[in-house]
Amino acid sequence: MLHAKHKTGLVFFPAFDWAISPTHPEREERLLYTQDQVFEEGLLDIDGIFEYKPDLVTIKDVQRVHFCVPDPWAVMTESHFISAGGAKTVGMAVMDGKVERGFALVRPPGHHANRVVHGCRGFCNVNIEAIMIEYLRRAYGIDRVAIVDTDCHHGDGTQDIYWHDPDTLFISIHQDGRTLYPGSGFLSEVGGPNAVGTTINIPLPPNTSDEGFLYTIKEVVLPILDDFKPQLIVNSAGQDNHYSDPITNMNFSARGYAELTRLLKADIAVLEGGYSIEGALPYVNTGIILAMAGLDYDHLTEPDFNPKRYRQTDAVTRTIEQTSAKVLKTWRQRKMVAEALRAREDCHQRSRRIFYDTDQIYEVQAETIRVCDACAGALRIESTSDRRVAMLGVHLPRKGCPDCKAQAYEWYDAADHKQFDHIFMQDNQADLFLTKPKPAAA
Structure with missing residues (x-):
């Protein structure tokens, strides 16, 4: 055997x-x-x-x-x-x-x-x-x-x-x-x-x-x-x-x-x-x-x-x-490559156009990362699709430092449903996923 x-x-x-x-x-x-x-x-x-x-x-x-x-x-x-x-x-x-x-x-x-x-x-x-x-x-x-x-x-x-x-x-x-x-x-x-x-x-x-x-x-x-x-x-x-x-x-x-x-x-x-x-x-x-x-x-x-x-x-x-x-x-x-990238004024931003070839969806993303020496950085992603959906996603990494945690929650708390259909917080430090509720209709 x-x-x-x-x-x-x-x-x-x-x-x-x-x-x-x-x-x-x-x-x-x-x-x-x-x-x-x-x-x-x-x-x-x-x-x-x-x-x-x-x-x-x-x-x-x-x-x-x-x-x-x-x-x-x-x-x-x-x-x-x-x-x-x-x-x-x-x-x-x-x-x-x-x-x-x-x-x-x-x-x-x-x-x-x-x-x-x-x-x-x-x-x-x-x-x-x-x-x-x-x-x-x-x-x-x-x-x-x-x-x-x-x-x-x-x-x-x-x-x-x-x-x-x-x-x-x-x-x-x-x-x-x-x-x-x-x-x-x-x-x-x-x-x-x-x-x-x-x-x-x-x-x-x-x-x-x-x-x-x-x-x-x-x-x-x-x-x-x-x-x-x-x-x-x-x-x-x-x-x-x-x-x-x-x-x-x-x-x-x-x-x-x-x-x-x-x-x-x-x-x-x-x-x-x-x-x-x-x-x-x-x-x-x-x-x-x-x-x-x-x-x-x-x-x-x-x-x-x-x-x-x-x-x-x-x-x-x-x-x-x-x-x-x-x-x-x-x-x-x-390390040298990192120094050169960080020297760019726009290194904290990334814009992308993404095509979902299977479902025929077009997405546009605007991403902002907090440049940080202590952790992976707080991340903010604004995403819109041609299905007329707008989303804000905020990500706090599992080893997020205090400054990045404060920035992440500041982004999340300040977000408004007048601009976004969906507002999410992905707090991997606390292992929480939050969805901001829409205000009740008057």
């Missing part, structure tokens, strides 16, 4: 009752074929691999992370509560010491969901990794967290949520945003003025193969993780870098994913994208499970895989090496 070197917990949630459309790439078959493969390979019969049933997250869990407009019920279905709950279940199993590592194979995904949510974008309504992380921080006292997003699409929602948090290292390895949705994730995106350097983007050229992905892990990601010294490593384990994926342009293999997982040694992995339902997902997920458990994956290969066909060119290799060198240079000079 096989024995897992590392006790590993799995959660499956295919979300039978949720799909954008019956033929959309993000549908229940994404996980059904994987479940079949796991059963056929007998992975759940291996000593040390355990399956857990997903619990649900609560409204409170969601509101630690998001300003849902008008409320969580309007942007989440039962499947979203369970999908995020599956990640939370695996996180709790790891933190309670029941397993060493955990993998949440759940859908709907979440890494395109920003702090403010008006609807669905990039197939994501709420950010399931962030909801899990903030729960673990509150319940277990975790402080420093590293998120390594290996989805082919830039994890712009996770980046947004942790843009101002110096205790969360966000690394996204993705296809160059000039060639793929959501069109972001460039080297210049390094975090807000209180957290410069803890946002790291590694955009890779189309047709990057195993060689290129594993180079960035070995030469860039692992050295930065060693410097940052996280207490918890979370892998946003998107699988749409696979050579057979229908909506991307990369050449990663299942064995390459397994090797990435072995090198990264993430405590928790959460499934994100991946839309080659039969040709990739069963093999990639099997490889990730084997690697997390410390089991041999040398036999793992897709039936149609030809290494020569999917080998990257010398030009791709040179681009990856040049990009990696720039990323490391910025990381090593992050």
Whole structure:
């Protein structure tokens, strides 16, 4: 009988009752074929691999992370509560010491969901990794967290949520945003003025193969993780870098994913994208499970895989090496980069236009951060959408200093319903979410 070197917990949630459309790439078959493969390979019969049933997250869990407009019920279905709950279940199993590592194979995904949510974008309504992380921080006292997003699409929602948090290292390895949705994730995106350097983007050229992905892990990601010294490593384990994926342009293999997982040694992995339902997902997920458990994956290969066909060119290799060198240079000079950014008069402000491609919503944001040397800073977000909804969201970080707490409540108390339809306070220091009531009609 096989024995897992590392006790590993799995959660499956295919979300039978949720799909954008019956033929959309993000549908229940994404996980059904994987479940079949796991059963056929007998992975759940291996000593040390355990399956857990997903619990649900609560409204409170969601509101630690998001300003849902008008409320969580309007942007989440039962499947979203369970999908995020599956990640939370695996996180709790790891933190309670029941397993060493955990993998949440759940859908709907979440890494395109920003702090403010008006609807669905990039197939994501709420950010399931962030909801899990903030729960673990509150319940277990975790402080420093590293998120390594290996989805082919830039994890712009996770980046947004942790843009101002110096205790969360966000690394996204993705296809160059000039060639793929959501069109972001460039080297210049390094975090807000209180957290410069803890946002790291590694955009890779189309047709990057195993060689290129594993180079960035070995030469860039692992050295930065060693410097940052996280207490918890979370892998946003998107699988749409696979050579057979229908909506991307990369050449990663299942064995390459397994090797990435072995090198990264993430405590928790959460499934994100991946839309080659039969040709990739069963093999990639099997490889990730084997690697997390410390089991041999040398036999793992897709039936149609030809290494020569999917080998990257010398030009791709040179681009990856040049990009990696720039990323490391910025990381090593992050204090200098922070000083230069803070010297700008407008460093405390950020304006953005956001398109919800799934729900066809246009949002405009005006963001103000209190520049602070003592904490992540009080944050004010004014958001309007073309649905004629205006919202003010005020965020106080969990380690907010007295000055930032005073500023946050000053913003909240002074807000007027004549200007905003919804006024929210996200006090993560006190673990409170406040909604300012509208005045009674005369």
